[in-house]
Amino acid sequence: MDIKTRFAPSPTGSIHIGNIRTALYSWLFARKQGGKFLLRIEDSDLQRSVNDAVELIISGMNWLGLNWDEGPYFQTNRFHRYNSVINYMIQHGMAYKCYCSSERLALLRSNQIKNGEKPKYDGYCRYKSVITHSATCVSSSYVVRFCNPQEGIVTFHDQIRGTITFDNKELDDLIIRRADGSPTYNFCVVIDDMDMRITHVIRGEEHINNTPRQINILKALDAPIPIYAHVSMILDDDRKKLSKRCGTLGLMQYRNDGFLPEAILNYLVRLGWSYGNKEIFSIEQMKKYFDISRISKSPSVFNYEKLLWLNHYYINHLSIDYVASHLSWHMHQQRINIKNGPKLTDIVKLFAKRSRTLKEIANNCHYFYMDFDIFEKKVSKDYLKPIAITPLKCLRKKFSNIVDWTPETIKLVIIETLNELNISIDKIGMSLRVALTGTDCSPTLSITIYAIGQSRVLERIDQAIRYISMLY
Numbered sequence: 001m002d003i004k005t006r007f008a009p010s011p012t013g014s015i016h017i018g019n020i021r022t023a024l025y026s027w028l029f030a031r032k033q034g035g036k037f038l039l040r041i042e043d044s045d046l047q048r049s050v051n052d053a054v055e056l057i058i059s060g061m062n063w064l065g066l067n068w069d070e071g072p073y074f075q076t077n078r079f080h081r082y083n084s085v086i087n088y089m090i091q092h093g094m095a096y097k098c099y100c101s102s103e104r105l106a107l108l109r110s111n112q113i114k115n116g117e118k119p120k121y122d123g124y125c126r127y128k129s130v131i132t133h134s135a136t137c138v139s140s141s142y143v144v145r146f147c148n149p150q151e152g153i154v155t156f157h158d159q160i161r162g163t164i165t166f167d168n169k170e171l172d173d174l175i176i177r178r179a180d181g182s183p184t185y186n187f188c189v190v191i192d193d194m195d196m197r198i199t200h201v202i203r204g205e206e207h208i209n210n211t212p213r214q215i216n217i218l219k220a221l222d223a224p225i226p227i228y229a230h231v232s233m234i235l236d237d238d239r240k241k242l243s244k245r246c247g248t249l250g251l252m253q254y255r256n257d258g259f260l261p262e263a264i265l266n267y268l269v270r271l272g273w274s275y276g277n278k279e280i281f282s283i284e285q286m287k288k289y290f291d292i293s294r295i296s297k298s299p300s301v302f303n304y305e306k307l308l309w310l311n312h313y314y315i316n317h318l319s320i321d322y323v324a325s326h327l328s329w330h331m332h333q334q335r336i337n338i339k340n341g342p343k344l345t346d347i348v349k350l351f352a353k354r355s356r357t358l359k360e361i362a363n364n365c366h367y368f369y370m371d372f373d374i375f376e377k378k379v380s381k382d383y384l385k386p387i388a389i390t391p392l393k394c395l396r397k398k399f400s401n402i403v404d405w406t407p408e409t410i411k412l413v414i415i416e417t418l419n420e421l422n423i424s425i426d427k428i429g430m431s432l433r434v435a436l437t438g439t440d441c442s443p444t445l446s447i448t449i450y451a452i453g454q455s456r457v458l459e460r461i462d463q464a465i466r467y468i469s470m471l472y
């Protein structure tokens with residue numbers, strides 16, 4: 001069998017973590033089996049489609065490296081095809097026009113509820129011609145309904161949940177074309193899965209109830225039935241449906257927040273799937289080990305701390321050049337001109353151990369690229385005091401004489417200064433740090449000083465001395 005899976009998001013807003021997990025599972029399954037993976041944008045419901053959403057889906061998939069072999073297909077480009085199948089089905093008695101007015105349907109529904117029955121269409125137009133309707137019950141326009149089998153069961157073997165069975169009596173004759181002529185969601189999915197020769201449908205559990213309807217239509221059309229796998233939902237750490245706080249954030253928000261694609265993918269693959277106790281999976285390992293039968297039936301709980309932990313791991317374990325290339329995006333977002341300072345690979349080396357996100361790194365390294373006004377820094381008051389003037393002047397002099405500007409020489413010069421003045425590093429370390437970075441927290445001083453660069457260091461010490469002299 002030529003395996004083919006698909007990711008079929010509806011472009012109704014930002015693409016969130018639950019969608020991406022099903023995309024990842026479908027992608028991994030296809031990649032592992034040497035099959036194909038396609039992208040289909042389910043925009044048939046024009047009223048719910050949001051313009052930017054398609055752009056976000058495509059850029060999100062590209063950012064994660066979830067490449068597709070076919071598509072993106074757009075359902076709105078296929079209306080002609082859906083309508084020709086609907087016409088064929090009408091001609092062949094698989095579907096029929098329904099003229100029931102909304103008044104009739106409302107009355108039917110309220111009577112069924114009154115009698116304790118499950119509300120569903122009673123198949124009136126399937127058997128009676130429109131002439132038999134009373135005047136108030138007939139509408140001028142019609143919808144098209146599928147002739148759902150009225151007897152028997154529809155059953156499928158879900159790869160995650162086992163066998164699931166529905167009674168056909170529970171399902172009514174689904175509307176497949178609206179009165180305005182547009183095909184409905186479940187119908188488009190069926191025709192797409194059939195035309196695109198999808199063999200495995202991996203999607204969220206909220207679609208379980210659609211599956212028997214879709215299978216019945218496929219059967220009527222004599223089309224092969226794909227294998228289904230419905231993935232459970234993701235809960236937040238209070239075991240409630242995911243809230244804005246974590247998982248329903250759009251995928252690109254995670255990028256903005258400084259996550260690497262590898263961390264997101266590794267986090268998502270483990271969220272609801274396991275391979276022994278293994279936590280870290282490279283993309284190659286995911287492809288090698290992924291197996292639908294190991295996807296958990298129970299809901300998964302989103303854990304933001306674990307995602308941060310993985311991100312820290314990848315910041316420290318992927319190649320420095322690669323991490324720097326992602327950091328570059330964040331620097332651009334923060335309008336930091338990276339030409340004005342050290343190479344980004346040096347910044348990664350300096351900050352990787354102490355940072356859990358790339359945004360954190362970008363936030364904390366401004367002083368390497370941009371000058372600042374020491375008067376505006378809150379920490380200046382705490383650490384820039386008259387007692388620091390002599391050591392700062394002494395350091396400035398020695399720094400200006402360094403010919404070979406390296407972290408080692410800088411370190412020696414600092415030690416020499418401390419010895420000459422007979423003070424400990426506690427007396428001057430923080431003042432120097434604040435003078436040079438405008439913050440009380442930076443990587444190792446000698447390396448930071450080295451990376452800031454000699455002329456900038458001298459200017460900033462001058463600025464700090466001016467500050468102290470003006471204030472005291």
Ligand code: GLU
Pocket residue numbers: 008009010042189202203204207
């Ligand atoms: N468009 C549906 C969604 O975004 C997915 C449908 C499917 O995978 O069959 O939830």
